Amino acid sequence: MNELPSRTGFLGSKDVLYGLIAILVIAWGTTGSGLSWEEAREGIPYMGSLVMEMIPPSFERIEPVSKAILETFQIALTGAGLGIFLSIFLAVLSAKNMTKYKSIRFFARGIVSFFRTIPDLVWAIFFVSTVGLGPFAGTLTIMIDTLGFCGRFFAEAFEEVEQEPINALEAMGANPLSIFFANVFPASFPSLINTSLFSVEKAVRSSVVLGLVGAGGIGIELKVAMDMFQYSEASTIILLIFVMVLAVEQLNMRLRRKVMSI
Amino acid sequence: MNKPDWIIEVRDLTTGYSPEVPLLKNGNLGLGAKQAHAIVGANGTGKSTLMKTMLAFVEPLGGDVLLFNESLHGKSRSKVNHLRKNIAVVWQKHNLVPRMSVLSNVIHGAFSRTNNPRVWFQGTAPEAMRKEAMDCLDRVGMGHHASRAAGRLSGGESQRVAIARALMQRPKAILADEPVASLDPKVGKEVMDLFYDLVESEGISLLYTSHNLEHAIEYSHCITALKKSGGTFEVASDQTSVKELHEIYNE
Numbered sequence: 001m002n003e004l005p006s007r008t009g010f011l012g013s014k015d016v017l018y019g020l021i022a023i024l025v026i027a028w029g030t031t032g033s034g035l036s037w038e039e040a041r042e043g044i045p046y047m048g049s050l051v052m053e054m055i056p057p058s059f060e061r062i063e064p065v066s067k068a069i070l071e072t073f074q075i076a077l078t079g080a081g082l083g084i085f086l087s088i089f090l091a092v093l094s095a096k097n098m099t100k101y102k103s104i105r106f107f108a109r110g111i112v113s114f115f116r117t118i119p120d121l122v123w124a125i126f127f128v129s130t131v132g133l134g135p136f137a138g139t140l141t142i143m144i145d146t147l148g149f150c151g152r153f154f155a156e157a158f159e160e161v162e163q164e165p166i167n168a169l170e171a172m173g174a175n176p177l178s179i180f181f182a183n184v185f186p187a188s189f190p191s192l193i194n195t196s197l198f199s200v201e202k203a204v205r206s207s208v209v210l211g212l213v214g215a216g217g218i219g220i221e222l223k224v225a226m227d228m229f230q231y232s233e234a235s236t237i238i239l240l241i242f243v244m245v246l247a248v249e250q251l252n253m254r255l256r257r258k259v260m261s262i
Numbered sequence: 263m264n265k266p267d268w269i270i271e272v273r274d275l276t277t278g279y280s281p282e283v284p285l286l287k288n289g290n291l292g293l294g295a296k297q298a299h300a301i302v303g304a305n306g307t308g309k310s311t312l313m314k315t316m317l318a319f320v321e322p323l324g325g326d327v328l329l330f331n332e333s334l335h336g337k338s339r340s341k342v343n344h345l346r347k348n349i350a351v352v353w354q355k356h357n358l359v360p361r362m363s364v365l366s367n368v369i370h371g372a373f374s375r376t377n378n379p380r381v382w383f384q385g386t387a388p389e390a391m392r393k394e395a396m397d398c399l400d401r402v403g404m405g406h407h408a409s410r411a412a413g414r415l416s417g418g419e420s421q422r423v424a425i426a427r428a429l430m431q432r433p434k435a436i437l438a439d440e441p442v443a444s445l446d447p448k449v450g451k452e453v454m455d456l457f458y459d460l461v462e463s464e465g466i467s468l469l470y471t472s473h474n475l476e477h478a479i480e481y482s483h484c485i486t487a488l489k490k491s492g493g494t495f496e497v498a499s500d501q502t503s504v505k506e507l508h509e510i511y512n513e
Contacts, residue, residue: 164356168424171317171351172431173343174373182370182382183359190361 054235061233065221069240072207072217075135079142080203084150084196086143091154097166098158098180109155116148120206124215135216142203142210149199157191158184193259197252204248208241268292268331269435269467270316270349275325277315278308284323285311287492293435298461298468300478300499303488303511309471312488313439316469317351318342330434347374350428352438357424360413364404364423367412368395371430398426402456418449425456435467436460443473450474454481475504489513 092098093108123144127137161184211219225234270293278285285308293299314320327334329345358367366384380386399405402422442450458481461468472478487495487510495510
């Protein structure tokens with residue numbers, strides 16, 4: 001008879017040590033995160049009463065609020081559109097099968113990672129202090145955010161294209177531009193559309209909070225309403241945000257299903 | 263050996279991916295005009311590598327390849343591309359751009375003459391080019407599939423479209439690396455019939471690798487067998503048999 005596996009299976013004593021280290025790291029995290037039972041217990045009734053004050057929503061300022069939500073949507077669309085368009089160039093420069101020079105790829109990937117790793121609110125603050133308050137700062141923020149997202153996934157989509165047809169076109173004498181438009185772009189098209197739809201969804205969600213730092217859109221309305229204790233107005237705004245995000249999500253889901261069947 | 267009318271000539275060629283383990287040693291081969299020429303050999307004797315070396319995708323370790331009597335040795339990339347223009351290639355599979363129409367794929371053959379952006383899609387291509395591509399499709403019996411997506415074709419249909427694209431290059435010769443290896447026997451025979459017809463009726467030369475010895479004998483004028491021990495053996499197709507080829511390439 002073969003030897004029975006030990007009861008711990010392929011877990012060794014080293015793995016137990018790693019587990020313990022992980023628990024210790026998380027425990028250390030809690031020391032600076034202000035976890036407090038008291039504050040939570042005292043805060044819960046306030047949460048309840050605040051929510052009660054939000055009901056019923058007030059539709060007094062529905063007109064300026066609707067305008068602001070439309071502006072938010074426009075910021076998201078324009079920013080995402082510009083970002084998607086520019087992403088194609090950055091993705092071509094960072095895809096292995098499109099750009100032969102390692103240094104260029106490294107540089108393009110570096111830019112995309114930089115755009116992605118800096119959070120959008122930081123970009124928003126940066127643009128507000130450079131191009132001024134208002135929706136333009138928000139649009140630029142969404143554009144940079146989309147570049148960080150689509151730049152990476154477009155490059156991956158390009159790299160996933162089958163190599164054999166590329167080789168075949170290359171052997172015929174097609175130049176890199178021809179190979180991109182006649183092969184790589186059409187072959188990765190559904191994937192590009194899918195990523196783009198996701199990025200629009202993401203843009204709509206992040207454009208909501210841009211107003212908090214003055215980069216245009218609905219965020220500022222929400223902040224003012226909360227600061228002025230206009231909770232019933234705040235609830236209207238939250239409701240509208242919910243409707244907008246949900247509508248975009250639903251539409252996206254349907255479009256994605258269509259794209260998948262191409 | 264040095265006849266002036268070779269389209270492709272391989273002289274004493276040694277090739278492979280590392281000098282320590284060459285796949286093919288001291289191979290010789292000549293592809294004449296209007297000839298169908300088969301290359302046979304056991305797995306690992308370097309059939310595909312020989313193909314790639316003839317097309318300058320793999321650097322020879324020794325010996326030389328001549329296209330239209332010009333040695334590839336030390337030639338610049340653009341000069342090699344220029345020589346290669348008159349030689350179309352049909353690969354084993356996954357040749358075509360899957361999400362484009364059959365007609366667009368065939369029009370891509372014109373990349374051998376121009377990189378005009380209008381060649382990218384059939385919708386933008388010049389009318390003369392669309393008509394020429396349609397004619398190429400008709401020659402391979404695929405005219406009625408022109409607007410289908412290339413990714414939805416069967417294996418045999420894909421190979422026919424790949425041949426149409428090769429014709430679009432207006433080639434002097436077609437090279438095919440195991441063109442029917444991934445097809446079922448009946449469809450494979452149909453595709454080989456089509457290749458052979460093109461040689462007979464249009465005077466295009468054909469050089470292909472195959473591990474099917476019956477095909478090699480039936481669809482060629484001349485066969486080059488790659489021996490296990492290295493070296494090549496050339497024989498006229500009507501003077502050999504499956505049994506003899508087997509013995510040669512196990513040498």
